[in-house]
Amino acid sequence: MRMTVSKLRLPRPRSTHLIAGLFLLLLIALLATGCIGETDTPQNTLAPEGEVARHQRNLFMLAMWPALVVMILVEGAIVVTLLRFRRRKNDAVPKQTHGNTPLEIGWTIVPTLIIIGFVGVPMLPVLFDLGRDPKADAYPIEVTGQRFMWSFKYPDIKDTRTGEPLESPPVPPGRAAELHIPADKEIALTITSVDVNHSFGVPRLAGTQDAIHGELHKVWIKADHPGSFSGQCRELCGTGHAGMLITVIAQSKEDFDAWAKEAAAGVKQAPENGGPEAVTATGSGG
Numbered sequence: 001m002r003m004t005v006s007k008l009r010l011p012r013p014r015s016t017h018l019i020a021g022l023f024l025l026l027l028i029a030l031l032a033t034g035c036i037g038e039t040d041t042p043q044n045t046l047a048p049e050g051e052v053a054r055h056q057r058n059l060f061m062l063a064m065w066p067a068l069v070v071m072i073l074v075e076g077a078i079v080v081t082l083l084r085f086r087r088r089k090n091d092a093v094p095k096q097t098h099g100n101t102p103l104e105i106g107w108t109i110v111p112t113l114i115i116i117g118f119v120g121v122p123m124l125p126v127l128f129d130l131g132r133d134p135k136a137d138a139y140p141i142e143v144t145g146q147r148f149m150w151s152f153k154y155p156d157i158k159d160t161r162t163g164e165p166l167e168s169p170p171v172p173p174g175r176a177a178e179l180h181i182p183a184d185k186e187i188a189l190t191i192t193s194v195d196v197n198h199s200f201g202v203p204r205l206a207g208t209q210d211a212i213h214g215e216l217h218k219v220w221i222k223a224d225h226p227g228s229f230s231g232q233c234r235e236l237c238g239t240g241h242a243g244m245l246i247t248v249i250a251q252s253k254e255d256f257d258a259w260a261k262e263a264a265a266g267v268k269q270a271p272e273n274g275g276p277e278a279v280t281a282t283g284s285g286g
């Protein structure tokens with residue numbers, strides 16, 4: 001065994017390997033530039049404007065920063081070791097050691113404590129809050145995914161023409177379905193699908209929420225302030241998937257009530273997100 005090790009010759013890196021390595025590094029650097037700068041893109045997960053999205057961003061950061069520190073320490077140690085203890089000409093095979101019990105126990109216990117203390121403990125209450133049912137006084141809205149559009153039903157708004165809960169009108173593919181919500185108020189979404197799996201995703205307000213046929217998925221969202229937040233289906237559901245767009249329009253209480261009153265009466269309103277044929281929640285009877 002000793003003979004084999006001492007005669008081992010490591011292959012020298014060829015220049016093609018070096019060039020390929022440099023090219024990869026350049027490519028990674030180039031791709032990474034896509035992650036910086038534009039923080040005001042409409043579907044930026046890292047720029048939350050709602051409580052759920054902010055919780056999720058914080059959880060991500062909580063897990064990412066310790067992981068980054070560990071990565072730098074471990075990778076740094078590897079690089080230093082590689083350079084400092086690399087095989088030089090005429091080097092004899094160094095003393096071979098196998099295992100070190102205290103060290104191994106140490107590097108099992110310490111990371112476990114770090115994970116529990118710095119990541120697990122702060123995360124748990126947030127995860128429970130994200131996973132809880134919507135509060136009893138949250139504003140209810142039913143969300144239905146269907147190839148290839150979203151529709152919304154407002155149980156608390158009666159369509160004056162039909163006496164039924166107000167429903168958003170169907171939208172043509174590629175046009176965003178508008179979901180009106182009161183801002184700064186918890187919204188109880190009940191999400192489902194009438195056909196294949198879809199996923200309701202409005203990144204600035206919350207992460208993705210599955211829409212599954214036969215299931216009622218209850219989640220809560222809350223917008224910090226009035227504004228328009230864009231999203232789309234995030235579960236590949238067929239050829240029209242890319243056109244399943246959503247615009248959440250968060251309004252002050254007064255504006256929301258005014259919208260609800262007009263929509264319930266079938267008053268056609270100017271669209272918030274363009275398109276000559278856009279009509280906001282005129283109900284099925286109009």
Ligand SMILES: [Cu+2]
Nearest residue numbers: 233235237241
């Ligand atoms: Cu889809």
